[in-house]
Amino acid sequence: MEYTRLGNSGLKVSRIALGCMSFGAPGTGRDWTLDDAAAEPIFRQAVDLGITFWDTANVYGRGSSEEITGRAIRKYSSREDIVLATKLFWPMHGGPGGSGLSRKAILEQVDASLARLGTGHIDLLQIHRFDPNVPAEETMEALHDVVKAGKVRYLGASSMWAWQFAKLQHTAQLHGWTRFISMQDQYSLTQREEEREMFGLLADQGVGSIPWSPLNAGRNARPWGAQGTTRAGSNPDTDMFGNPLWLESDKAVVDAVEHVAAGRGVSMALVALAWVLRNPVVSSVLSSATKPHHLDDAVAALDLDLAEDEVKALEEPYVPRTPTYFA
Numbered sequence: 001m002e003y004t005r006l007g008n009s010g011l012k013v014s015r016i017a018l019g020c021m022s023f024g025a026p027g028t029g030r031d032w033t034l035d036d037a038a039a040e041p042i043f044r045q046a047v048d049l050g051i052t053f054w055d056t057a058n059v060y061g062r063g064s065s066e067e068i069t070g071r072a073i074r075k076y077s078s079r080e081d082i083v084l085a086t087k088l089f090w091p092m093h094g095g096p097g098g099s100g101l102s103r104k105a106i107l108e109q110v111d112a113s114l115a116r117l118g119t120g121h122i123d124l125l126q127i128h129r130f131d132p133n134v135p136a137e138e139t140m141e142a143l144h145d146v147v148k149a150g151k152v153r154y155l156g157a158s159s160m161w162a163w164q165f166a167k168l169q170h171t172a173q174l175h176g177w178t179r180f181i182s183m184q185d186q187y188s189l190t191q192r193e194e195e196r197e198m199f200g201l202l203a204d205q206g207v208g209s210i211p212w213s214p215l216n217a218g219r220n221a222r223p224w225g226a227q228g229t230t231r232a233g234s235n236p237d238t239d240m241f242g243n244p245l246w247l248e249s250d251k252a253v254v255d256a257v258e259h260v261a262a263g264r265g266v267s268m269a270l271v272a273l274a275w276v277l278r279n280p281v282v283s284s285v286l287s288s289a290t291k292p293h294h295l296d297d298a299v300a301a302l303d304l305d306l307a308e309d310e311v312k313a314l315e316e317p318y319v320p321r322t323p324t325y326f327a
Contacts, residue, residue: 001014001015001016001049001050001051001052001302002015002302003015005208005283006124006154006208006210006284007181007182007202007206007208008181008206008208009154009208011083011123011124011154011181013053013083013283013284014050014051014053014083015277015284015285016051016285016287016295016302017054017210017284017287018043018046018054018286018289018295019212019286019287020054020055020056020060020065020068020069021056021057021065022034022039022042022289023035023042023061023064023069024061025061025062034290035068036068036071036072039072040072041292042289042295043075043076043077044076045289045292045295046295047076047077051299052082052083053082053085054069054073054082054084055085055086055124055286056084056085056086056087057086057087058086058088058090058109058112059087059089059091059092059128062092063116066086066113066116066117067116067118069084069117070116070117070118070119071118073117073119074118082123083123083124084117084119084122084123085122085124085125085126086122086124086125086126087126087127087158088101088105088106088109088126088127088128089127089128089131090128092109092112100131100134101139102131102134102139102142103138103139103142106139106142106146107142110125110151110152111151121151121152121153122152122153123153123154124152124153124181125146125155125156126157126158127139127155127157129159129160130157130161130165137175140168140172141175141177143177144175144177144178148178154178154182155178155179155180155181156210157182157183157184158183158184158185158212159184159185159186161197162197162201165180165198166201168180169205181206181207181208182208182209182210182283183198183207183208183210184209184211185198185209185210185212186323187209187211187212187214188211188213188214188215188216188272188276189216189220189272189276189315190219190220190250190253191213191321191324193320193323194209199279199281203280203281208281208282208284209281209282210282210283210285211286212288213286214272214276214285214286214287215269215272215273219254220254220257220268220269221257221268222268223255223258223268224251224254243322243324244324247319247321249319250319252317253318254268256313256314256316256317257271257314260310260314263310264304266300267293267297269297269298269301270300270304271301271314273297273298273301274301274302274305274306275311275314277301278305285301
């Protein structure tokens with residue numbers, strides 16, 4: 001395993017992060033999630049591989065992902081050895097503190113996450129989205145307060161427009177409040193829109209990227225049209241805002257991944273992940289593993305250096321599209 005600082009912060013994380021969205025109690029809304037027993041081999045493998053950066057969210061499994069992740073830390077590792085990240089924003093209940101980034105919601109949801117995780121602090125608290133209905137000053141002061149209270153060590157953000165992220169960072173800077181050290185954004189060979197504005201901003205601000213869906217729900221890890229996973233098969237063709245998750249033009253990109261992988265004698269997932277990891281703004285890549293080979297491929301990708309002609313072949317077919325999951 002390789003380890004690096006998250007952006008320009010002093011927080012050291014493994015370059016592969018264990019995405020815990022795949023874990024949840026039965027009946028929490030997703031038929032591909034793993035309960036404690038089914039997740040045990042994944043957690044054990046992560047520990048054996050040196051994956052010390054574990055990422056979840058309050059909304060995953062309606063809170064049960066945090067509970068499972070907290071129990072796994074105590075059972076298979078130790079709190080001191082894990083960099084624990086979670087998120088807030090999406091609805092947890094219908095009350096005024098159940099969603100969004102108001103002061104009430106942030107304070108309430110941080111305490112709820114701490115209780116579910118069974119820990120006294122969160123290493124990286126991330127806002128899952130930008131909240132246009134709350135003043136930036138209210139959000140950033142509340143986030144700063146949970147840091148100063150010792151409940152949170154560092155702050156991160158996820159999936160928003162570059163101007164929104166810049167606004168929040170500038171607000172924190174103006175008031176001397178805690179700033180974000182990370183951005184968890186969607187980034188893969190078939191979703192590269194972060195390269196236009198966000199990645200330049202992150203590089204300038206010293207913020208580390210933690211890409212989610214680096215294989216685009218597994219579609220970059222198998223030949224075009226091949227049978228997918230249960231999770232990929234349950235995904236619609238558009239996100240909640242009607243943006244397409246993939247285009248027909250993506251076939252050329254996936255074909256290029258297949259060609260490079262065949263030439264290297266490795267899996268397509270390994271090639272696609274290696275391409276994401278080579279970007280200098282990327283600190284760590286999320287692997288929401290449900291099978292052992294998912295983590296094996298992710299870790300092996302750290303040792304794959306793509307040649308310039310391979311990179312060109314992988315990148316040339318890309319067609320711009322609207323970033324997904326943005327309002």
